Amino acid sequence: MKNIYITTAIPYVNGNPHLGHAMDYILADVLRRYMMMQGNNVRLQAGTDEHGSKIFKKAADNNMPVKEYVDQNSQKFQDFIHSLGVDYTDFVRTTDADHERRCQQIWEKLSNHIYKSKYEGWYCEGCEGFITDKEYEENEGVCPDHKKPYVKLSEENYYLRISDFKDRIREAIESDEMKITPVFRKKEFLNLLKDMPDVSISRPKESVAWGVPVPGDDSQVMYVWIDALSNYITILGYPEKDISDFWPANTQIVGKDILRFHAGIWPAMLLGLGLPLPKNLLAHGFITVNGEKMSKSIGNVIDPVEILGKHGLVPFRYYFLRHASTTDDADFTWEKYEAAYNELANDLGNLVQRLATLAKKNEIAGQQGELKDLPEFDERMQKYEFNFAFEILWKQIMDLNKRIDEEKPWALAKTDPDKAKAVLVALTKDLLDINQRLVIFIPDTATRIDEIFTAAQIVPPETPLFPKA
Numbered sequence: 001m002k003n004i005y006i007t008t009a010i011p012y013v014n015g016n017p018h019l020g021h022a023m024d025y026i027l028a029d030v031l032r033r034y035m036m037m038q039g040n041n042v043r044l045q046a047g048t049d050e051h052g053s054k055i056f057k058k059a060a061d062n063n064m065p066v067k068e069y070v071d072q073n074s075q076k077f078q079d080f081i082h083s084l085g086v087d088y089t090d091f092v093r094t095t096d097a098d099h100e101r102r103c104q105q106i107w108e109k110l111s112n113h114i115y116k117s118k119y120e121g122w123y124c125e126g127c128e129g130f131i132t133d134k135e136y137e138e139n140e141g142v143c144p145d146h147k148k149p150y151v152k153l154s155e156e157n158y159y160l161r162i163s164d165f166k167d168r169i170r171e172a173i174e175s176d177e178m179k180i181t182p183v184f185r186k187k188e189f190l191n192l193l194k195d196m197p198d199v200s201i202s203r204p205k206e207s208v209a210w211g212v213p214v215p216g217d218d219s220q221v222m223y224v225w226i227d228a229l230s231n232y233i234t235i236l237g238y239p240e241k242d243i244s245d246f247w248p249a250n251t252q253i254v255g256k257d258i259l260r261f262h263a264g265i266w267p268a269m270l271l272g273l274g275l276p277l278p279k280n281l282l283a284h285g286f287i288t289v290n291g292e293k294m295s296k297s298i299g300n301v302i303d304p305v306e307i308l309g310k311h312g313l314v315p316f317r318y319y320f321l322r323h324a325s326t327t328d329d330a331d332f333t334w335e336k337y338e339a340a341y342n343e344l345a346n347d348l349g350n351l352v353q354r355l356a357t358l359a360k361k362n363e364i365a366g367q368q369g370e371l372k373d374l375p376e377f378d379e380r381m382q383k384y385e386f387n388f389a390f391e392i393l394w395k396q397i398m399d400l401n402k403r404i405d406e407e408k409p410w411a412l413a414k415t416d417p418d419k420a421k422a423v424l425v426a427l428t429k430d431l432l433d434i435n436q437r438l439v440i441f442i443p444d445t446a447t448r449i450d451e452i453f454t455a456a457q458i459v460p461p462e463t464p465l466f467p468k469a
């Protein structure tokens with residue numbers, strides 16, 4: 001049994017969980033279930049990113065003390081993750097006292113690679129980020145996301161000297177010591193790495209009050225990266241505890257927009273701390289709606305709770321795990337969602353109903369499934385092509401449907417009852433074999449299938465698994 005550590009990005013708590021956030025969790029859950037099935041001891045982290053002036057302002061807009069606001073929103077994320085059928089083993093909040101203390105210790109350990117410098121240039125108050133002269137010119141002085149003019153800023157910040165580690169990071173990525181999936185994003189990042197500047201890791205207290213104080217400098221608080229990225233190891237106890245049982249992480253899952261921080265700044269921090277790099281970084285794509293980026297200004301934001309409310313969790317996981325690519329952008333439309341639901345009902349729901357009805361008529365006792373070798377499935381899973389792995393199982397389900405049609409056990413029952421029974425036992429066993437892996441993707445359905453087809457006597461469910469509206 002191996003120890004495996006899987007991590008997910010920690011979302012900002014300046015609003016409710018949205019559809020895009022679901023991707024990190026369901027992908028991590030699939031990987032966790034797969035690795036558990038192989039007998040590993042898996043730890044899955046999740047958490048919330050709770051500092052920064054945006055969150056501070058949002059709390060004020062809501063007339064709430066900021067701590068109360070982040071407590072409430074962090075809880076919403078925890079409930080959301082559970083509603084996706086995902087069990088994490090560790091939940092980290094960046095406002096946890098343990099995290100804050102450890103994060104300050106990490107800062108101190110990195111002090112050889114941290115220097116203070118004055119930033120003078122353009123700044124976007126909406127992005128809370130520095131803007132290069134080139135970006136300023138390209139966007140004609142106005143932030144395209146926030147529609148706000150950039151402002152001139154002159155302030156003192158601490159910087160992390162990324163340049164100390166660039167060569168080592170490049171080598172680790174090129175050799176797949178820290179493997180980035182998909183490969184096109186690895187290439188994209190290696191191009192970026194060349195010009196990656198040192199990164200600002202603090203802000204003056206007067207501009208960002210809600211943050212972890214910089215040790216030894218009352219005038220500054222940490223800004224984003226040291227505080228947020230360190231969550232992956234502070235939750236394991238670093239630096240107060242030995243984390244070598246679970247670190248390096250096997251897989252860190254992030255969205256494509258934050259891959260560069262995880263492939264650049266994070267490894268720089270780890271190298272500065274003398275810690276090994278994660279073995280894999282998996283970058284997933286974005287969920288779009290009707291082909292467009294979800295955005296409040298377009299007004300096309302879909303609440304995941306609405307989707308979950310429509311047909312429950314199974315179709316949600318089915319849609320985003322079978323019909324969305326693990327690594328490319330994936331589109332959601334209600335029409336496609338309904339079509340996917342019908343597929344579930346026709347391909348799997350009907351199979352269960354038909355087979356259980358025939359089994360009951362022919363008095364077939366429950367059977368046991370077996371986890372048979374399926375190398376092409378493992379290959380897809382190891383390459384993080386979860387949708388293709390799921391596809392292999394779906395093909396097996398379709399094959400079972402075909403076999404029922406061809407072998408016609410209902411006709412056989414009249415002419416050769418023993419043969420009919422043998423056919424039904426074989427079909428039941430095969431369904432239970434598929435079910436051993438179906439549990440990775442749609443665990444609730446797999447549990448139902450197990451209950452029905454391993455019972456002393458097989459009986460069809462009173463309501464079909466996926467009732468038609």
Ligand code: MSP
Nearest residue numbers: 009010011012020021023049228229254255286287
């Ligand atoms: N707080 C940072 C992450 C720090 S990790 C040390 C952050 N938060 S976020 O709330 O903006 O995003 C959280 C996760 O959701 C990221 O992995 C991000 O890529 C993902 N997504 C946000 N919008 C998304 C979609 N529309 N589609 C898929 N994933 C998306 O970044």
